Every structure is written in structure tokens, then in C-alpha cells.
Amino acid sequence: MIEVDDAGPIWIITLNRPSKANALTAQMLSDLADVAERAASARAVILTGVGKVFSAGADLDAAKAGLATSPDWERLSGAIAALPGLTVAALNGTLAGGATGMALACDIRIAVPRASFFYPVMKLGYLPQPSDPLRMAALIGPARTKMVFAAGQKLGAQTALAYGLIDEIVEDEDVMVRALALCADVAAADPVHAQKIKAMCANVQ
Template sequence: MYELLTLERGDDGVAVLTLSNGKINALSGALLAEIAAAAAELAAEPPGALIVTGGERIFAAGADISEFGGPEEARAITANFHAALDAIAALPRFTIAAVAGYALGGGCELALACDYRIVGARAVFGQPEILLGIIPGGGGTQRLARVVGPSRAKEMCVTGRQVAADEALRIGLADEVVDGDPHERARALAAEVAKGALTAQAITKRVIDAGLAAPSLADGLALERDAFAEVFATDDARIGVASFLEHGPGKATFTGH
């Protein structure tokens, strides 16, 4: 079904989406369409958790510059980016970007669309669009600022400076840095998450994201109150509470419902 990526589901409940568009994994319109289609497939039948990854040297190098033109082409490109990356961000499961190498431009934006970023020691992030006289168009001006703060995001976007793994960890752009293969650590974490209370995880992710977009803390807390009541209607809540009372914490076997 896919020509520029692979989508695999494991027996451990983990799905892995791997970009495979040549050596640099340029995020062309065709690849973005496949990412959107894969996200739709995953939304229809959610896995326990999702890993998004690319090549060992280049996670994804950004947009396909050969597709650039004038304002109308630019409008189509940014729409394609937003459709694909928003679909990944909206998945009701924990998503992990496993980044071994360069994640620049759209590659950085794809990693930012995931919930968590595990990176190798050689990973490099950046939004270098300014060096072409343009700005990030795949969510970089918005998601980067929410992750590293507006001042740091502005500095990175207006200079085009690349950030190595150690600095990425320090500023919150990376969540873990590993000496070995980031895919191994991502798989271990994803498999652990996939065994958890999946409905509660989905509600948690939804409320955090919606709360960040809410006008005020009070609005976010109102969302939390409603979601806290909602989750008590799930099988997993009943299982988890009963297991805690009988066996203590961490012993429940959840159904994901």
C-alpha cells in the first residue's frame, strides 16, 4: 500500500512507521500523503503505541525543495504538512520519535508532532528554513515554541542554527539521549506503554493537548474535571481500582477498554 514508508505492527502492540524516501527522506507531497494515509489507518485501528523513525544517518531532511515555487505552491505544501503532521499528533496513542541522525526542517517538525523524542548521541535538530529566506511551514513556529519556549524557538528559527543531541536534551527538544540505537529504547518504552490502560492514556493525551490550547488554566482544569469523571466509566478504571485494592499498585492487567 505504501511506497515511501513502511508501517508494521508487532505482537507487543507496537506499530512502527519508518520513512523510506531515499537517502535523505525528503518530505515530498507524496510522502506526506502516505504519512496522512498511515495515520488514518492507525486511527481506525489504534495500536498500543507508535514509533516514528527514519534512516540511521538522516531521520528526515525536510521538505522536497524541488517542489517549491510561488505563494500558491507554498500554500499547498504547508497544507500538506499540516494535514499529515496534525494527523500523527491527533492519534489517541503515545507516539515516540526515534531519531538517530539529522532531523531538520520538516524532519524536526515531524519529530515535534510526536509525544516523545528518544534520540541517539549523533542526532541533530534544526529549523534551517531561514537560510533559504523562508520560514518553517510544517508547524515549526508553533510546536517548537511550545516545547522549548518562545525565546529559544525564535533564536533557532531566525538563525537556522542546528542543535546537537546534548543541547536538545537540555532545552527539552529531546526527552532521552541514548548512546546506542534509539530504536531499541523506543521499542522498550512503547511496549511498556502498550500494556497499559490505553483508554486512560488516550484521555490523558487529549486533555493535556486541549488544555495547552485552552485560553486559561481554569479552562484546562475544567477539561480535566470532565475527563476525570469520563475515565471512571471505562473497564480499565474498574480493573485498575479493584486490582489496587486487592493486590496493591502495578499489578493490574488492563483490557484497553
């Protein structure tokens, strides 16, 4: 249910469980973390999904069985954040719950117009993954982060764009075209040069 195209300089990682809104099982989460950890050789990595939802977060049955507190969530987002290549979340639809962490860890986030964003940990009685509120606050500020995590606010794509949670809104049929275009220069450049430029951007205060 996790598909990986790693044949070229741009790796494409696809969530493919559309009948369950790409909700993650323990095995899917572990597989994602494994792929992210071995993607250091990629010039760029694109995360996307099949269907109308990027991911509904943890599969509810799996969450009740312990997935909600799995260390693999942090392993996944940490591995993505540490990648030397450019990382793009090409969000084909709604992003919810623990799956938010992998998108927050990416360098760039683009989304289709119908996408919405929410993280219902207050209502469900779970704590968010530790790095998720920190990364979100770095993008949209602490007060708006509290609106999402504490007040349970759902953000539409236009609001998410205005806040800075996503960087572009792209029509459905163009989201992967745009993601690949964003990675084109990095894929063609000397990898050391590309990695130095990414590192310089990350170090801006």
C-alpha cells in the same frame, strides 16, 4: 519509501530513502499523513528512519515545485498530535526543516548522539509550517525558538536535550529498543485507561 508495520499494538512508521537523507517527496509526505490519520487504532506509534539521517525535510526539487507550502505538512503534524495512543519519535539522526513538525507533534522524542536539529527557513526564503514554531516554543521557549527559526541556529543533541527539544539521547543501536520499551506499558494496558492518562498529562497547566 514509507514502511509501515501495523501488525501489532505498536505501529512503526519508517522513512526509507537513505540515499537522499530521507528527504520527503510529495508522495512520501502524503503517504505519511494518510498513515497518521488511520493510526487511531494503534496503542502507540513510533516514527523512525533508515540510515544516518532521520529526515532532511523536503526534497529540494519538490520544495521548489510547491512542496514547501503543501497543506500536507500541517495535515501530518495535526494527525500525529491528535492520536490517542502514545507517540514516540525515535530519531536515528539529524532532523531538519519541515520534517521537524512530525517530531514536534509526538509525545516523546529520543535521538542518537550525532543528531542535530535545524530549520533553515530564513535562509531558504520559506515560511515554517504554522504549528511548528508554536509547538517548539511550548517545548523550549520563544527566545530559543527564534534562535532556530530566525537566527538559523543548528542545535546538537546535547544542546537539544538541555533545552528540552528532545527527552533522551540513546546510542544508535539502542534507539529502537528504547522506543519500544517506552511503549511497552501502553501496549499492554487497557486502551481506554492509557488514553485517559495521556489526556490527563496533556491537560496539565
